[in-house]
Amino acid sequence: MTLTADNNAGPLAIERSDVEAARTRIAGLARRTPIFRTAVPTPHGEVPVLFKLEYLQHGGSFKVRGSLNAVERAVADGTMPDAGVVIASGGNAAIGAAWAARRRGLTCTVVVPETAPEAKVKALGELGATVHKVGDRYALAAAAAADIARSSGALELHAYDLPDIVSGAGTIALEIEDDASGPITYCVAVGGGGLVSGIVAAARPEDQVVAVEPTGAATLRTSLDAGRPADIEVNSIAGDSLGATRIGAIAWETLHESSVNSVVVDDDSIRQARAFLWREFRILVELGTAAAMVPVLNGTVTPPSDGELCVVLCGANTHPTDL
8 A cells, every 4th residue: 555645644654656746746856866886896896786776866965856746746736835834853854845945945954963063054055944953862953843733734754754755755766777787686774764765665576675784773773673664863973864762653654574695794894885985986975874885885785697786875964084
């Protein structure tokens, strides 16, 4: 069963048809980001890999795809309120929402944790968003955003747990499918699960999706082990972008009976992967984004024999001094 019309109807799984509808809705609005083909060293020798350069997206991350999908649907349906949109986010989802709102001349109110990186907060201000800093973690910011939505009537967006947000993220997989040959093995970093569940929904039966999580922010792995969505305490260097304390309800419904593989990686390997991308390719991404590279570099994930391995480099709202 798929949720296609009401963003608040319940935590139902996303399907490929939802992603295809999102692609039509945001065509010409989101950038079609390029693929970079290269090879990287592993314990098994050099392996070919595709990098999906999604950090070249508007706003510096994949998040704008979902926000565009949600905003454009509301505008088309005549349900966009005068109060605009409100969202809680550690940064990237908020930047995506602010970008989508500004394009339509809408007000955007953002609630970020007090720990949000200054580079992301600055970007929000430059996009014209009103920013409130609340609490030391996402859950507190989300509660404050919900209060603002109730009092103002603004459309409440979500960083990773709305159907339109998840479906928009999944459009990345449709682009990769067009550019790659044969079955694809995707490596995708996981926080709340919006990106990986969108890609799982869009993937073909012959494709494989590897969900990569930091040890200190393993929302999916913890929930899979428990057999249900479970809360975690976030303690990872990648917590600013992968810092959800619980897997999203839509992600859980989409993922828990799928063939997705969960791989958990430590903070040191994430730092090393980020440094590798900069040293070898002059690609500067967030620590959370670099996590997706770890299982390739350590040889845990290899290309399919008849297809291609793709690492989704999903965000780069960071600063060189953090290297």
